[in-house]
Amino acid sequence: ARIGMFLEGLKIVTLPGKGRCLVTTRSYRTGDVIFSAKPYAAVAFDSRIGFVCHSCYRSGQNLLQCGRCGFAFYCDRTCRQEGWPQHSSECADMQSCGLPTDNVRLVARILRRAIKDSVFGAEGEIISPDRLETHIERLSNDERQAMERDVTACLQFCPAASKHFDTAFILQMLQIVNLNSLILTDQSGVKAMGVGLFPTISLLNHDCWPNCCVTFNNGNRQANKATFHSNKRAELRVMRAINADEELTVSYLSFVGLAEERRAFLLRDYFFECNCVHCQDHTQDTLLTAAKVFNSPVPSKDIDAKQVVEDSKHALGKVDMALAEKHWDEVWSLCKEALDKHLPVLADTNIYLLRMLSAAAEAATHNRELGIAAIYAARAVTGYRDVCHPKSPQLLDAFVRAGALCYGSGLYEDAHTFLCEALAILIVTHGATHARTKYIQKINCKNNMNNALFRQKCYLYFKIR
Numbered sequence: 001a002r003i004g005m006f007l008e009g010l011k012i013v014t015l016p017g018k019g020r021c022l023v024t025t026r027s028y029r030t031g032d033v034i035f036s037a038k039p040y041a042a043v044a045f046d047s048r049i050g051f052v053c054h055s056c057y058r059s060g061q062n063l064l065q066c067g068r069c070g071f072a073f074y075c076d077r078t079c080r081q082e083g084w085p086q087h088s089s090e091c092a093d094m095q096s097c098g099l100p101t102d103n104v105r106l107v108a109r110i111l112r113r114a115i116k117d118s119v120f121g122a123e124g125e126i127i128s129p130d131r132l133e134t135h136i137e138r139l140s141n142d143e144r145q146a147m148e149r150d151v152t153a154c155l156q157f158c159p160a161a162s163k164h165f166d167t168a169f170i171l172q173m174l175q176i177v178n179l180n181s182l183i184l185t186d187q188s189g190v191k192a193m194g195v196g197l198f199p200t201i202s203l204l205n206h207d208c209w210p211n212c213c214v215t216f217n218n219g220n221r222q223a224n225k226a227t228f229h230s231n232k233r234a235e236l237r238v239m240r241a242i243n244a245d246e247e248l249t250v251s252y253l254s255f256v257g258l259a260e261e262r263r264a265f266l267l268r269d270y271f272f273e274c275n276c277v278h279c280q281d282h283t284q285d286t287l288l289t290a291a292k293v294f295n296s297p298v299p300s301k302d303i304d305a306k307q308v309v310e311d312s313k314h315a316l317g318k319v320d321m322a323l324a325e326k327h328w329d330e331v332w333s334l335c336k337e338a339l340d341k342h343l344p345v346l347a348d349t350n351i352y353l354l355r356m357l358s359a360a361a362e363a364a365t366h367n368r369e370l371g372i373a374a375i376y377a378a379r380a381v382t383g384y385r386d387v388c389h390p391k392s393p394q395l396l397d398a399f400v401r402a403g404a405l406c407y408g409s410g411l412y413e414d415a416h417t418f419l420c421e422a423l424a425i426l427i428v429t430h431g432a433t434h435a436r437t438k439y440i441q442k443i444n445c446k447n448n449m450n451n452a453l454f455r456q457k458c459y460l461y462f463k464i465r
Helices: 077-097 102-117 141-157 159-163 167-180 259-270 303-324 328-342 351-366 370-387 393-408 412-429 435-464
Strands: 010-015 019-024 033-037 041-044 182-185 192-197 212-217 233-238
Touching (some): 041 102, 102 159, 102 192, 141 167, 167 192, 182 212, 233 412, 328 351, 351 393, 370 393, 370 412, 393 412, 412 435
Antiparallel strands (some): 010 019, 033 233, 041 192, 212 233
């Protein structure tokens, strides 16, 4: 059996070349929350055991541990009470079968919930999980064999599933989880703590310049009265004004790149070719591969700089390898050598220069050279501002990094500028009550206090002189 409903202001429409998508039936303003949804099922990453609450997915220390399996941890008794219905059915299986992969555990939770409710779906969802896209026919033989091994592991971990579902259906659910699951972050909004399935949100199509974003909110369980508690949820927020009968889109990308890089990533991981305007027209590619034109503020391609771009790509490959192994001295040496050669030639919007600046800022931070790191981070912001969506997470991260480094190195006025721009994005993409927004506001408040004290000391110093 399946249940479903139409959410107010939304409808499912089938568009040629795109398939099913969500379309609005009314207009929305920037910053509006179109809808919020609790996860149909979610699990914490096994790599975060002991440092994440398995109910609200906040990170923390000294968490309450499950006395039976020893795997689940909770912030307090409130979170433990809320998470027990989902954990109770798998607790015994963990003791006998051990710990499978994250996706296997998530699929097992989905199947257990369907068996318990006798219904495949949830109130407030516009579609049931088993009706989501799979593209299972496009899997390679190796990928299919790996998933068949996961099916075996799922049946061992959840024996009750074999009585209600066949192996083909479990294989389908595994692929649904692979394609449609959403990363759950902690209260900082940065650290990935788990993965969950949100059926309605999974209907959102991709666009490289989207009109919406999905933000995970851990909820609030710290109030003394349960009346003021709020549940964990994913929120669909508006990034620009949306008219009625307009398709809602989000970005599946976590990086800034050329059109070819974006399309290759989407084809490999999501089995579709992006045909948005930015990919078809290569809108940003000129900026992303630009070199400086002397005596002109406008960056453009320079034929003589092609070799410099190739050298930058080669150097970036070495930097990525050193970053993966966390050899910070090597990263710093490679970045410094490359930037000395490429900064005079490449434009501020060049993607290879931006990636090199970000790596240099990270390496300098690990070497505790905050002043130098702040300079590189601020330089990167200049380029990201011109090539990124004005409300994108990549631009937000650039502002936060630059603001935090300027604050740490005593550049309080620059820090205030960057943090205020970050807050302007956070108010739209996360909301004023999100933990990450409050944290950045707190840092900005401390920064302003330090700036005021610094100005006062400077005034007294010059007055004494």
